[in-house]
Amino acid sequence: MELFQIIEEVVDDDLLFILKYGLIISNFITIFILLYFKSKKQHNQKEEKKCVLIVTAHPDDEAMFFLPTISYLNDKNYEVHLLCLSNGNANNIGKIREAELQKCCKYLKINKLTIINDEHLQDSMSISWPIEKIQKIVEDYILQNNIKGVITFDKNGISDHVNHIACYKAISTMKRIEDLKVFVLETTNILRKYSSILDFFVSSILNDNLMVNLNILKAWKSMQIHNSQFVWYRKMFVVFSRYAYINTLIKI
Ligand SMILES: [Zn+2]
Numbered sequence: 001m002e003l004f005q006i007i008e009e010v011v012d013d014d015l016l017f018i019l020k021y022g023l024i025i026s027n028f029i030t031i032f033i034l035l036y037f038k039s040k041k042q043h044n045q046k047e048e049k050k051c052v053l054i055v056t057a058h059p060d061d062e063a064m065f066f067l068p069t070i071s072y073l074n075d076k077n078y079e080v081h082l083l084c085l086s087n088g089n090a091n092n093i094g095k096i097r098e099a100e101l102q103k104c105c106k107y108l109k110i111n112k113l114t115i116i117n118d119e120h121l122q123d124s125m126s127i128s129w130p131i132e133k134i135q136k137i138v139e140d141y142i143l144q145n146n147i148k149g150v151i152t153f154d155k156n157g158i159s160d161h162v163n164h165i166a167c168y169k170a171i172s173t174m175k176r177i178e179d180l181k182v183f184v185l186e187t188t189n190i191l192r193k194y195s196s197i198l199d200f201f202v203s204s205i206l207n208d209n210l211m212v213n214l215n216i217l218k219a220w221k222s223m224q225i226h227n228s229q230f231v232w233y234r235k236m237f238v239v240f241s242r243y244a245y246i247n248t249l250i251k252i
Pocket residue numbers: 057058061161164
């Protein structure tokens with residue numbers, strides 16, 4: 001106020017009016033400019049969303065094993081792609097399982113789903129998948145979709161399933177574009193595997209790339225959507241498996 005009193009003594013009323021309201025208007029203009037650039041920055045960040053690709057072998061792998069990773073990627077505003085290398089047609093219910101996977105991806109907010117149904121990549125515990133074929137599919141997908149990171153099973157495939165292990169073998173040895181980051185989902189020993197959320201303490205000490213899902217309903221619902229697979233031991237899996245609540249990734 002003192003400043004204005006001094007100014008009042010030396011300037012006439014018109015100039016004082018311009019000074020007072022000029023200051024107020026310039027403040028509004030400054031705030032407007034700041035808000036404009038902030039919103040523009042947020043908009044640009046949205047445009048620059050990084051795409052991450054999760055490669056699985058069967059419909060339900062994403063819900064059984066990768067749920068904490070998917071939740072983390074959603075929270076961090078990544079664009080999540082899922083490439084499922086088979087439609088799980090081991091019991092001739094491939095079409096049903098495709099529909100279940102599509103529904104689950106909607107529920108888990110996965111941005112883009114691709115299901116491969118190739119005669120050489122059929123759901124089987126005993127048939128080895130051709131590594132070069134997987135590599136070609138994944139490499140093409142990465143180039144066509146501007147993928148910056150790939151996540152898949154590790155060398156033990158969580159459950160030792162040969163199709164899971166084939167994903168690792170192919171992706172760990174494929175051609176990589178510059179700056180592509182590749183992570184694998186860590187397989188733990190059986191004691192840790194079925195220690196549910198209790199494995200958090202060991203996981204947090206042993207691995208920095210730790211992802212946590214504390215939402216048991218989300219874990220249950222995402223598996224329940226795979227209705228054709230939701231038998232009693234998979235219900236038990238949701239409750240006791242660490243993979244419903246904890247993922248640890250290893251960079252390769
Ligand atoms: Zn599987």
